[in-house]
Amino acid sequence: MVEQERMDKFYQFMRVIMERINAHFENQKEYIHCKEGCSFCCEKGEYPCSELEFEFLKIGFMTLDRETQQKIVDETIRLKEEKAKFTGKMFMHKCPFLIDHKCSVYPYRMIICRTFGLSYYDKDEYTQKNTLKVPFCIEQGLNYSEVYDQENKTFSTELFKKTGYKQEPLTYNLGVEFLVKEFGQKIMKLDFGEFKRLLDWL
Numbered sequence: 001m002v003e004q005e006r007m008d009k010f011y012q013f014m015r016v017i018m019e020r021i022n023a024h025f026e027n028q029k030e031y032i033h034c035k036e037g038c039s040f041c042c043e044k045g046e047y048p049c050s051e052l053e054f055e056f057l058k059i060g061f062m063t064l065d066r067e068t069q070q071k072i073v074d075e076t077i078r079l080k081e082e083k084a085k086f087t088g089k090m091f092m093h094k095c096p097f098l099i100d101h102k103c104s105v106y107p108y109r110m111i112i113c114r115t116f117g118l119s120y121y122d123k124d125e126y127t128q129k130n131t132l133k134v135p136f137c138i139e140q141g142l143n144y145s146e147v148y149d150q151e152n153k154t155f156s157t158e159l160f161k162k163t164g165y166k167q168e169p170l171t172y173n174l175g176v177e178f179l180v181k182e183f184g185q186k187i188m189k190l191d192f193g194e195f196k197r198l199l200d201w202l
């Protein structure tokens, strides 16, 4: 059980980052094609999650009706069985909280889920250079796909001009690593607790 003082600080952290994330979604809206029922971003991942985020998810789970809770429990059991037989490196799976293409715990979702769909700059883990990160759905003709130069892996001013959009994509650093480490841990001195893959918390 996480102490209330830490959870309160976490809520404060979430309020601040959501202001920035929402503002960024708003100013990037020409490029954002997210809509209800589009759930590719919740269908294939490992979903890194801290102790505090998991505590928050649990609160969300408790707000659900019994039938929905049971669906999540059944899917979790199925995924764990599948994972036990898996021999590869990364077990990428659908999130068990995704029901009928909708997040069942949307107000309580993890930090990573809140940044799905945005592009941003972040340090590349191998080169340590600031690198453009784009949502994977760019390859499915979704977010930012109109202005992305697949060959050079960058946004193209030429493609932007063809769209008639008002502004080229803005790319602040809103990666989970940055939000958690640089803002949460260093500036807010927030202790997120252990980080694990979602399935390992369940």
Ligand code: SF4
Pocket: 041, 042, 047, 095, 096, 097, 098, 099, 102, 103, 104, 105, 106, 109, 110, 113
């Ligand atoms: S918690 Fe919700 S938003 Fe996050 S991956 Fe799962 S279904 Fe998607």
Ligand code: SF4
Pocket: 032, 033, 034, 035, 038, 039, 040, 041, 042, 116, 117, 118, 135, 137, 142, 143
């Ligand atoms: S981030 Fe991409 S896959 Fe996810 S809801 Fe938005 S458009 Fe769909």
